[in-house]
Amino acid sequence: MTSSNLGDRDRLVAEHDRALHDHAALVARGLSLDLTRGKPSARQLDLSEALLALPGEGDHTAADGTDCRNYGGLQGLPELREIFSGPLQVPAAQLVVGGNSSLAMMHDTVVQALLSRLPGAERRWVDEPRVAFLCPVPGYDRHFALCERFGIELIPVPMTPEGPDMDVVERLVREDAQVKGIWCVPKYSNPDGVCYSDETVRRLAAMPTAAPDFRVFWDNAYAVHHLADSPVEIADILELCAENGNPDRVFVFGSTSKITLAGAGVAFFGSSPANVAWLIGNAAKQTIGPDKINQLRHVRFLKDAEGLAAHMRRHRDLIRPKFDAVIRILDKELGGTGLASWSDPAGGYFISLDVPEGCAREVVRKAAEAGIALTPAGATHPYGDDPLDRTIRVAPTYPDLEELELAIEGLAVCVRLVATARLMERASGS
């Protein structure tokens, strides 16, 4: 990414002046737009409105005769586990259905590993001199934050178009027995939409690790969140781990937060029989059971795997026009300028926008001046620190289409403003 596309210095100055003018006009509009979080829009939530009257009076009995209103049932309803077994690539018998938040299941799994010895572990993580997690970057800020508060060290690993750079990952886990985990969003990753290649998944499953209790935290948050016509399939990591003699290596997570209701869905944990027994054994001291009525509600609403797939197509119909609009506007405003590059994901919730090094924070600041709230630059990296200050996460789903278009047009103005200023500085040797 150089200034060559912009031609000579005069042209750069003219472009910057135009951007200054456009930004002033943008500020004058007094917008108030929010692109910060990957939240479903109200219209998406409307798709699940029927849930609000389900299961309905008189319907509270699971397929096996369980009265879902009462206590018990730590593993969750078998019929709901059946629906998600395929999409999450976990046998139903090895799936656990929890509360409304997969983040809470991930957090609790880290907590359990800190306080109760994992299968294969020599000691509790809290008794280790040091615990480190690998964090492919850019990645998901909430993964990083939940580790950071427990003093877990976060080691960035670069992403490639095939997933994390496996040469780096293999070296780190082989050399350092204190590396206990890696965060992965394997399909339509947050934020850059990468889908892990079969070879990446195989290497994660097969690689030797110095830690006997190393775990892959496999946050398959967007397993069924396709934007393209042909859904992406990724390799089955749980099976590959077992085939490679590492059956207990992976913790699979998922949820319906971006399928049914963001705040009132159900979350999933899947793993080997030994890990599931460890999790449920710990959970038995924590709760008398999850909300089985909400699980039954989801069974009645989704019905089966095909019902789930049809529901996700309705989501796609609502959000693909938004992703298309973002790409169209970025192409129109920034295409060919060399000032930015961006992902064009086949699924998931985010578009990752890369600006010239050292510009991301300033772009976010300039957007805020114009009333356009973006996820803080750096949030995609451990400790909020993007060393190249380059990556901006764009979340297109929540605003309506017209607001989104305004916001992305405004964002493009801010990119032009900041990037041209940076290139002028470079040209003058500062």
Next chain:
Amino acid sequence: MTSSNLGDRDRLVAEHDRALHDHAALVARGLSLDLTRGKPSARQLDLSEALLALPGEGDHTAADGTDCRNYGGLQGLPELREIFSGPLQVPAAQLVVGGNSSLAMMHDTVVQALLSRLPGAERRWVDEPRVAFLCPVPGYDRHFALCERFGIELIPVPMTPEGPDMDVVERLVREDAQVKGIWCVPKYSNPDGVCYSDETVRRLAAMPTAAPDFRVFWDNAYAVHHLADSPVEIADILELCAENGNPDRVFVFGSTSKITLAGAGVAFFGSSPANVAWLIGNAAKQTIGPDKINQLRHVRFLKDAEGLAAHMRRHRDLIRPKFDAVIRILDKELGGTGLASWSDPAGGYFISLDVPEGCAREVVRKAAEAGIALTPAGATHPYGDDPLDRTIRVAPTYPDLEELELAIEGLAVCVRLVATARLMERASGS
């Protein structure tokens, strides 16, 4: 409790022979009855059947305009906090509404204290050389179990008719800085139905503690679960703590598990502003928010504090006949024999049955032989160890009335059988 009521040895032998005969007849009936857990019956759950169709399509907006379907709102809906503010004696602004399990909130609060420094604490509990909790006995097995798995030492404290023996409590917390907590079920306590006196509550709030981060875990599980015509009121511990210069001392817990649906209710945490900020600050790393739709569902169903009280009267109408039956049968079968004593609670979920020392395990065993499942003897004590082997917890709510009557008649037979045998042993000097 002596053998004097039974008169001479011949009479004792005759009573034992009669009990042997009755027990053989009982076993021959092949019963299968379960008095193990404090679960609501299906008829109690039916009282909340309307919840299963609430809030209903189109109704998903909280009083402040929040779309309850989406992410967010860590503290829970203000209108639901208002309903439970009075019953739980916590200002609505200092209440937090969580998921479906108050046990999970208690567990998570212990975990947070282990891993994140409490207000006033010198260090995280996991970094303490030792952490101990006082456990008034008899008490609730799940409180003990959740501590035990983290290596928290459990120190039994005797219960009195006014609550825990405060002379013992005051001495232990004054002398031992590693005593960090006490488990309390202050109203209609599990299992013996004790209500803490105002003086007990005041002393808990005012007592000097060696630990700066000592906490009272105030599990007000039966705050509105009255059996008598005039509800018991207990003193306001949160206010008393503040008045006595210990504002951060108490964590209040509650839930609707035994109000609406045991598996699909909502749980509450209440405390000082500093403790609430600590809890929510930690929760912000754990989840994007609780299930607000289930909270709205509860608001629509209960409506207000009077709606809650009326609902609890309907529960009382269903369960008081069961408690009355237990007391009537115990009076009839064991009254005046000196073989047992029992509580006659004014609320809550349990009756505590005391048999002669060294008999509780054997009574439970004999009941099991006759197909009557009781909570294991010892469960009411830390580490499952009742040193006097004396206390049996009876849970009358779940079975229907006829089953309950059969079970208590059978239990009385087992008490007569085991207690007379024990008295005969004693009489013969063994």
